[in-house]
Amino acid sequence: MESPTLADWVGDVRSFTGHQWQRKPAVFTPEELAPPFDLDALDAAFDTGLLRTPYLEMVRSTKVTVPPEAYTTSRVVNGTTYHGFADRAKVLALLGAGATLLLRCVDQWHRPTGELVARLSEELDRRVEAFFFVTPAGGQGLAVHRDDADVFVLQAAGRKTWYVHDAPTVAHWSPGELPDDEHSPRLLHGVLEPGSVLYVPRGFAHRAVGAAGLSAHLSLTIRDISVPDLRAALEQRLTDGLDLPARPLGEAAIDDSCAALLDHVRARLDMIEPEDVRLTARAAQARAARAAAENAERAETFAEAARAWEGGGTAAGRAGLASVSRTWRRLRDAARTTH
Secondary structure (H helix, E strand, O other), X not given: OOOOXXXXXXXXXXXXXXXXXXXXXXXXOOOOOOOOOOHHHHHHHHHHOOOEOOOEEEEOOOOOOOOHHHOEEEEEXXXXXXXXXXXXXXXXHHHHOOOEEEEOOHHXXXXXXXXXXXXXXXXXXXXXXXXXXXXXXXXXXXXXXXOOOEEEEEEEEEXXXXXXXXXXXXXXXXOEEOOOOOOOOEEEEEEEOOOOEEEEXXXXXXXXXXXXXXXXXXXXXXXXXXXXXXXXXXXXXXXXXXXXXXXXXXXXXXXXXXXXXXXXXXXXXXXXXXXXXXXXXXXXXXXXXXXXXXXXXXXXXXXXXXXXXXXXXXXXXXXXXXXXXXXXXXXXXXXXXXX
């Protein structure tokens, strides 16, 4: 089944980008929406026995840290003890006590979620990551906080009450929990049902409380360009066409390179507009997103490798075997000549 597009969630994309995107929160109710990761997928992840920290975390909104040993177990593999493996019984006990289960970067280890993230990343030309939250009724995993990303929330199970507050009022804001003395006006208060989609713009404060049963949702975070991205883009624009020796020898040569660099930058600076820097940063972000998607698509599976090797192996595999064979013959012949 093909991953959904942005239009499958928000309907009219033009209307969404013109009225909600990075402006105000909104709730959407698509006719059919099944998040790629749900409670069944969660059970399957536990069943593999490979789910472990740092992909697994238990959190509370009370600023009380839940230590990893409270929800993980250790295993002995080949005589060595390894820690941090998810323990379902411990996790369920903590959920019953009001804690929230958080799974990080689900797109890195769950293929359907990875495909959804890749599609959305390509569509938006931005980096996207996926997180999964499971919260009991009345539970709240995180206090009111701001994310350095736009967020789409896909409700997978149960019901969850969301409170979304206004954007930061200052330019130098920080992601994370709001200070106790900051009171941001509330813009949205609603309960998400399974299949509902919530959009929270970047920096808008929010929190969520489990409303009924065991509530689960998939959060897709869309990262935007930052000042370091703009600095890198500006450097790229300023050094376009610059042709200098990479390793000048001696102080005089270094001084000559400095002068040439400054002359080039001064000439280029007068030609660069703010939009040029922004578009260059966006293009770099888009290239990174496309490269990640293409690498995932090009990755050969073990089944494909097995079929290729049955037919004589890949070119790289054949070359590698030939190299091993030649080395073995040289060693064998050398051994014969010494005896």
